[in-house]
Amino acid sequence: MDLPDPYLPGAISLFEQLDKKLLVVLRDGRKLIGYLRSIDQFANLILEDVVERTFVEKYFCETGQGFMLIRGENVELAGEIDDSIPTGLTQVLLAVLRAFIRSSRSLRLSTLPFSHSTSPSTSILRNMHNVVFVLGPPGSGKGTICAKIQENLGYVHLSAGDLLRAERQREGSEFGALIEQHIRNGSIVPVEITCALLENAMNNSGDAKGFLVDGFPRNEDNLQGWNKQMTGKALVQFVLFLSCPVPICIQRCLNRGQGRTDDNEESLKKRVETYNRQTFPIIEHFEKNGLVREVKSERSVEEIYADVVEVFNQAAKV
Ligand SMILES: Nc1ncnc2c1ncn2[C@@H]1O[C@H](COP(=O)(O)OP(=O)(O)O)[C@@H](O)[C@H]1O
Ligand SMILES: Nc1ccn([C@@H]2O[C@H](COP(=O)(O)OP(=O)(O)O)[C@@H](O)[C@H]2O)c(=O)n1
Structure with a gap:
């Protein structure tokens, strides 16, 4: 498609990412990864095969979310993700992450980067x-x-x-x-x-x-x-x-x-x-x-x- 000249990145630039794998960070801190299937002028996104990634220190796990419509107003950040680039992070099963959180909580709570009770990731897992x-x-x-x-x-x-x-x-x-x-x-x-x-x-x-x-x-x-x-x-x-x-x-x-x-x-x-x-x-x-x-x-x-x-x-x- 023709992009405006001068090119101003914004919601419109996401059109370039149609059918690509996107990382979307929501305003509540959740991180979703999925294939961008549609977008409108309000940056409302439709993602397919979505997984939610939850990070704890250098570990992360993924939980399947299926198909999602995300309202643009909830999007903090969105961009293409290239899984082939090494990140130094290790993917683990959810059970591993939970066990890690449990042991971290009892052993060295204060060293966890988001160990306070308002952390969306840990509070989601606990409840x-x-x-x-x-x-x-x-x-x-x-x-x-x-x-x-x-x-x-x-x-x-x-x-x-x-x-x-x-x-x-x-x-x-x-x-x-x-x-x-x-x-x-x-x-x-x-x-x-x-x-x-x-x-x-x-x-x-x-x-x-x-x-x-x-x-x-x-x-x-x-x-x-x-x-x-x-x-x-x-x-x-x-x-x-x-x-x-x-x-x-x-x-x-x-x-x-x-x-x-x-x-x-x-x-x-x-x-x-x-x-x-x-x-x-x-x-x-x-x-x-x-x-x-x-x-x-x-x-x-x-x-x-x-x-x-x-x-x-x-x-x-x-
Ligand atoms: N390993 C087994 N060997 C023989 N009979 C079994 C075995 N497991 C269950 N059954 C019997 O087979 C029937 C079906 O078992 P059930 O547990 O109700 O199956 P499902 O919940 O998968 O439909 C029941 O009458 C049960 O007693
Ligand atoms: N998730 C489910 C589970 C059962 N059922 C219905 O309940 C019936 C009996 O299921 P069941 O799990 O008790 O028995 P089994 O068919 O496994 O022996 C199924 O054949 C379906 O008609 C359903 O509609 N949806």
């Missing part, structure tokens, strides 16, 4: 719910394993399916019929309902060490809705993926004997299709971000659980 997503095909044993983790490791188990079934039963619920229709069809309930149930349950669970969010996010809509609603409120530590061959899963569901309206061959066929088409790509998405911890679940509960404990131990170490 968020810890979350482990638990995914896998229907019948892979998510509920069974989550119950054992809750019993022994102090995480609170929140099953999206159970919350939806409870809402379906709740007298006066305006969503009962809709939920039942989706459950029988093996399709996914709109995220606004599921995410509200999850957030509500988290807020009512007191001071939990963390939450096992079982059976969520199950499709793109779930993931986008979570990012929209829970950004700044929850931190995903990792994704526990219970992988299991589908025929075994189907047999387990048919033998489950809980009287579920969807544990029949017709509904199961649709649930497996939904899993393959919609949920597995979400697991692949998390895999690309290095968040997936796979545990093979066609074995005995004891064997699976032993591996799961190892996963949680490793996560606690970093």
Whole structure:
């Protein structure tokens, strides 16, 4: 495009950065990195594949934020970022950064560059719910394993399916019929309902060490809705993926004997299709971000659980 002569850098100069990777510093100190997809005359930005970078001394971590519309008035600074230039900073998992903050706080609080309570980065990290997503095909044993983790490791188990079934039963619920229709069809309930149930349950669970969010996010809509609603409120530590061959899963569901309206061959066929088409790509998405911890679940509960404990131990170490 033609730029004004003389060239005055300002919001207009960002047009040159369309489709480039941008670092945007917000007025509250948050640092976002994403691909610039659109900009208008008010410097309102649309960024795709956004991550928020949180820095503590020479370490930083990234948390995915998805697609973002940022109002120009909130932008302090924006410019292209070149990740190939060495910075001397080390990227670590969020859990590492949290552990680092914890140890820094107790050992040498005063030396941290932003150890005071108004620091946006540290206060954001401290107040968020810890979350482990638990995914896998229907019948892979998510509920069974989550119950054992809750019993022994102090995480609170929140099953999206159970919350939806409870809402379906709740007298006066305006969503009962809709939920039942989706459950029988093996399709996914709109995220606004599921995410509200999850957030509500988290807020009512007191001071939990963390939450096992079982059976969520199950499709793109779930993931986008979570990012929209829970950004700044929850931190995903990792994704526990219970992988299991589908025929075994189907047999387990048919033998489950809980009287579920969807544990029949017709509904199961649709649930497996939904899993393959919609949920597995979400697991692949998390895999690309290095968040997936796979545990093979066609074995005995004891064997699976032993591996799961190892996963949680490793996560606690970093
Ligand atoms: N490792 C396992 N081996 C055999 N049966 C299992 C195992 N894990 C779970 N089950 C049984 O399979 C059924 C489905 O397990 P569940 O935990 O409800 O799965 P999901 O929550 O993934 O749908 C239940 O009847 C459960 O008792
Ligand atoms: N995030 C979710 C989780 C479950 N559900 C619905 O609840 C049903 C049962 O889910 P579930 O997690 O209890 O059971 P499994 O299919 O994993 O055995 C799904 O087939 C969906 O219809 C949903 O819509 N959205």
